[in-house]
Amino acid sequence: MSPPVDPVSSSPALPPRADVVVIGGGIVGVSTALALLRKGHSVVLCEKGRIGGEQSSRNWGWCRAMGRDSREIPLIQESLRIWSGLDQVAGQDLGFRKCGIVYLCETEAEMQGYEPWLEHARQHQIGSRLITAKEVQDVLPGLARKVAGALYTRTDARAEPAVAAPAIARALQSLGGTVMTECAARSVETAAGRVSGVVTEKGRIACDAVVLAGGSWSRFFAGNLGFDLPQLKVLGSVLRTKPLEGGPESSAAGSDFAFRKRADGGYTVAHGGLSTAEITPDSFRLFGAFLPALRKEWRGIRLHLGQQFLTEMRWKRRWKADEVTPFEQIRVLDPVPDNRLLDQAMANLRKAHPAFAGVVEAQRWGGLIDVTPDAVPVISNVAALPGFFIATGFSGHGFGLGPGAGRLMADLVAGDTPIVDPAPFRFSRFSDGSKVTVEAGF
Template identity: 55%
Template sequence: MYPHIQTVESSPALPDETDVAVIGGGIIGVATAWALARTGVRVTLLEKGVIAGEQSSRNWGWCRTMGRDEREIPLAMASLARWPELAAALSEDIGFKRTGILYACRNEAELTQQREWLARARHYGVSSRLLDSAELARYMPGVDPGAFVGALYTPDDGRAEPDVVAPAMARSAMRLGATLLQQCAVRGLETRAGRVHAVVTERGRVRTQAVVLAGGAWSSLFCRHLGIRLPQLKVLGSVMRTAPMPGGPDAALGTSGFSFRKRADGGYTISHRGGSLAPIVPDSFRYLRDFLPMMRTSREEFRLRLDARLWQEAWHHRRWSDDGVSPFERERVLDPVPSARVLKEATRQIGEAVPFFRDLEITQRWGGLIDVTPDAVPVIDAIDTLPGFHLATGFSGHGFGTAPGAGQLMADLVTGNTPLVDPTPYRFSRFAEADPTP
């Protein structure tokens, strides 16, 4: 497990009733609870393990607008604008800095791809611009001048510390009146007159008229228990960090083969951009038709892998009753083993392209399971077939950076306030509208 997550003390007791119950204590669930609590809504956050125990503390820590799917750009822009407000409101140092992020291109084809993205994104007001190889060397001293032909650079993008942000938001939400329970899995929902009436937890039931499922990689399984089909798969990301390395680059950089960003402790978080592994599990077959288009266009980004996860999830997929032990209690925290091969490849490539990283002292390696949708765009929506039930999931590795906006948008939809951004691109019904090719 990622060992540096700040601890959060749970509330003393489960309430009998709440206005909104949020399932999942990752960054999206916490951001939603925080946004609701700020408006005076009685909100109860329920987490089966610990706050930020899974991908929310294991991601790269990038806060970016650059390279987003065009449907995500408004949400990313709104989130980037809210990060400074969030940092000030929490009264804790979450490490947010606008240091800039670069996508370095190894050839003209990659540079053309970034140029085309910029042409589509420019009217949203992004600060991105293209750099040639000489400009890249000025912004990123120490880069091998022959390794890249140019880059896409976004000076407004930045970074924050994943192991700090969600716990800090959770503590702030509690100060605002939110109730927070850890080691308290939600087993199911009760309905009355066709709408949500209560959540059933391992510690008892809580009456509520509104539920937000922000369960990350667990969301599809929970939805299936309710008879709702949510096409979603898990992808393994492998990450490592170094000891403090004085004098290194402040901006973050990603390219085919590796990525890095400076940490608040002076070390670097390093990963393999494009080195994600997709474990073959029962859902791989259940949602094969949904994911075929992604598999055809993203073969270099997602590599299939057969491992023990297949048997673990086969066990999870058995039905359970709301008064019995659920899969969420059998496996409190997803803590996958990182891929040594992927990290070795990233270490080699970063040393070749950026000599500063040639002699790395790696102090830790970890893995995280990312919740991915067929179009890699999240679901932030109310579910019409079950009034009172809402989804905020499927962020496909983008949840940390977009959390300030996503949490506010979900809170707006629950309360009926004017949405922060147009929620249409994140509608749940788009999966039913799609027609995957067999």
């Protein structure tokens, strides 16, 4: 079941032309479209279902610099700066608060394991630090679990996933941008070897550039154009509680639970230590590309063979612009959560913190996270097709990175000086002989 998401009304008509068409109405797509519009470009955003309907509203709601892959740190720092002023741009409270985030350590070995990453934190002046068990009690009063200490970043933040992408989309509309919902993009047209338009289920839009920000759907769309985008899906399972008095303000994760306080007074809860990898036909096609990541992160992955395999096995992988696509057959991906993980998470959280002992669960949901072989996103042009750009594969980091990623993508499309070095996010790293490296993430 989908979490409640703020609605966005579709713009009344599909324009015949725009400078840029953005495909996908998640946090990255709407942020890209808004950044382009503010640069003076006319923009149409096409979303096959509803704005923020998939992973952009189903994530934990963390906006963190702590624990990022070192290649992402400059981008998350810029993104957090954008987040801090986004309420004024969107004209709405997005729930962005610098609440601090805590990674609990049960042993001294875990504490020491964070030291290599802290070198990155010091280099970029993030402010992360190791704190003692006593200091953990100051940040998370009442914690009953015995810990050796924690990694803590006071300036890390939270925001409301169900509010953010819709609010940015409405801001886009108010500034003259077009947002088409229930409008799947089917294909990209070319002329003289470059992008010339997009064919949607509601008609054609002539344009000079296209940004594919389709989340878990991006591999299918790119594949129909002849581009092999290495991307798989991980099932994220999340629940929310009813309002709770006396709970912690800071967000936290242990080995077997994670939580964030919500604007409604409840909490978003997940396992924290385990994720579920959906086995699909692409799992076999991309096994070699993802093997390094699997070797490094296998302890945190549960493999699951279920309905998603059969669903994707039936999907067409090639189609013409006048044919119905998988995007129209499934408007919103709404997977069943891994209830076993969520049961464990709630039981562990209740034991770890007395404030949660009597908390009432309100809802559960699943979401499919788009992941790349190195767990670093693609934010890039595609050299083989001038005018075509991809912003996807955020590997569970997309909500926090979204505003910064949208700005970087807009810079690349516009030909402006990029907000950060885009080289780590180039699409060509998967095909130009570069060694694809996986950092130990947390």
